[in-house]
Amino acid sequence: MADPTITLSASSIAENLQDRTLIGVLSVANGANGETFTYSLTGSLSDRFEIVGNQLFAKAGYPFDFEAMSSLDITISAESNTTGGTDVADKSFRLSVTDVNEAPTDILLSKAIVSETAKAGTEIGLLTAVDPDRPEVSAAVMPTFTLLDNAGGRFQIVDGKLVVAEGATFDFETAPSLQIKVKVTDAGSLNFEKTLTINVTDVSEIGGSSRNEKLKGTESADVINGGAGNDWIWGLGGDDVINGGAGKDILYGGAGADTFVFDTPFKKGHFDQIRDFKSGEDKIQFDLNALKSFKVKAGKSDLLAFGKKGGKPDDKGGKPDKGGKPEKKSSVGLDKVFKEGKLEKKFFTIGTTSKDGNDFVVYNKKNGTVYLDVDGSGSAKPIEILKVKPGTTVLFDDFLFI
Template sequence: MGYLHFNGHAYEVRLDPSTWSEANGAANLLGGHLAKIESAEENAAIIAYVLRQASLETWGYYAAPDGGGAVYVWLGANDITNEGQWKWADGTDVAYANWGSGSLGSEPDDYTDPQYSPNGQDGGALAVNRWPYPAGGIGSPGQWNDISVSNALSFLVEYETIGLRNANPTNLTLARSTVAENAVINSVITPLSAQDADGDALTYTITDPTGTFAIENGNLVLKKVLDFETVRQYSITIESRDGYAGVTSGSFTISVTDVAESTPPVSITRTGTADADVLIGDTGDDTLSGLAGNDRLYGLEGNDVLKGGAGNDTLEGGAGGDIFVFDIKLSKTNKLNKKQNLDKITDFVVADDTIHLAKSVFSKIAKKGVLKKGEFYVGSAAHDRDDHVIYNKKTGALFYDKDGTGVAEAIQFATVTKNLKMTNGDFLVV
């Protein structure tokens, strides 16, 4: 089982059923003590960890008959010495507490039952279920209950320093290890992934002697032009770290795939006017700029760059890895923007195409480069302050939200196809 890391301490659920005294002794032998919870933040982190472990190890958690039949984990809290004077296992007073309380009663109540708690209830435990189980009415998961110290339960050990109580990340993988030779600079090649039994946030670093690849926001990103006829494979090493000296690494080979090349196409640049223009590319990597007016831009083949400019434009990239640029100031409200500057991308392909957002326009986005994962959200509206680019997959609408709170109205700047599997990797801030 993994550990929880919080404020420099490590926590571990032990599954061997033990009375409170047995659990206290076992925790000491392990070099720790029964958990001492001193804040709401610590309690929230611990119950999330315990519930996560419970979902993996449901066979190892035990119920307390005198605790409403719910499942519990022993904490260090107890009033064994003096009834009603709650102490931690180290003898210090219990200052912060999270006792259960509801319509059917409140804890601690020192309930005496002839069969299950004839000597009262002197041990503090963290609930995994509601109690009385299953309907509740007194307490919920994460709240505390006083129960008989003779109950045989799992228990939570706290270690003062993380030390060796840390699992290394494992299963470092790339979702894909090939890249087409015509891939666009700064395009995402593949997301990285690794597992951490402790649930720690992981970071990634890369060693690439050629500088062809980099890691941005958990993705492997292309940084140099590829040519199948020159170099067909690249060897890289990636490390994943958990912030507590836990590390894993892996060596990977990135293979370049050939793209059929005939006569090199000629790239063209076409620019519109203040009127409603129709601009059509060719087989090359074309750049089409609509300027003002409600323009229609067709890239056809090649890796094209389409800039609608002002007006309500229709953009169709066609074949290839196309870039759709949004660098025109947005109107202040959706109502105005729909009339003045709302573009429609008719054929956005998640695997190939990219949307470029000008930092000068989308100014609240943190920094240039691949859009951070936390700044992209799929839904009808932002759900926290970091959500700046929102994709409503039911309508296909793309929004820019300055503050993620709803105080400043989100502005729709484009429409794409519905139900795309869009991610932050589809956006590049330039």
């Protein structure tokens, strides 16, 4: 016959228990029929448990932490309640601590600084979550980050990174810091929210006048405004914002990712030249208000088509109305055709003339000139709006509208 031995009906205990919890039932196998036993605990962890009758309980106020201790050992003794009863040896039991999902407890941002001149897509910092279930991890591993407050549309989250959103502008003088609110959700749908502060760094601002001038930036990020003269402007180092203003200006961005701003109404023969434009790094930014004077003949259905992916204006006289007559067309500014953000590919072409009815921006790579074609079809004479070095690569997504 086998020796008597203590048994426990359970082999695990859940982590984070706060209340008194039944773990399992104790018994003695191979004892005498009808024999009862009194059980007791020994060992370093005995103060965390108690035995009532033949039931093993975890005491209240002693939660176990899977991350700190994934298993534990307890030793139990059994003494027969019968005089001269069965002699049972003490026995150790290993209880595994089961992992229970816990909500994240903090959100960290590796860097919380943005320059006044930061452009769309600029990375601010990497978001990470502090989660009791595992060490600090990035969004690519487990949690999902969501912006509850994006500081007026200035920021977005891409692949776990906080980046500058399209159309975002920053001004240290009016808002030296901005606040965002981020929520992190783990794989078990538990979440945590936190407000983070993003500090805006001041950028040197250099202004011209109505005279013809030569303006130079610094090796850091600068904002340079040329004024009304025919200026020469050098951004030098840093991610600069260069605005020639009115007049015919010669612009050099220099090193860094520079933004060339055009926010004054265009005049025939008055266009700036960008001598060192770098596609994919620099940006050409138009203020939509500067395009109001360029009129497009279009009906309502044409304008709706402009706003749709792949849409083209009706070049056959407009959609007939209910009376069978062609839809009446009226003049609208190009500011109503383009939308804030990147230039849509359907409005751009490379060549000497427009290729279809909505090529409003034409880039002649051979001579380096960017034109506005007000009818989008090439039937009207295009208007020169800026020039780059001949042969320079310029693509549709190099243009921004604000």
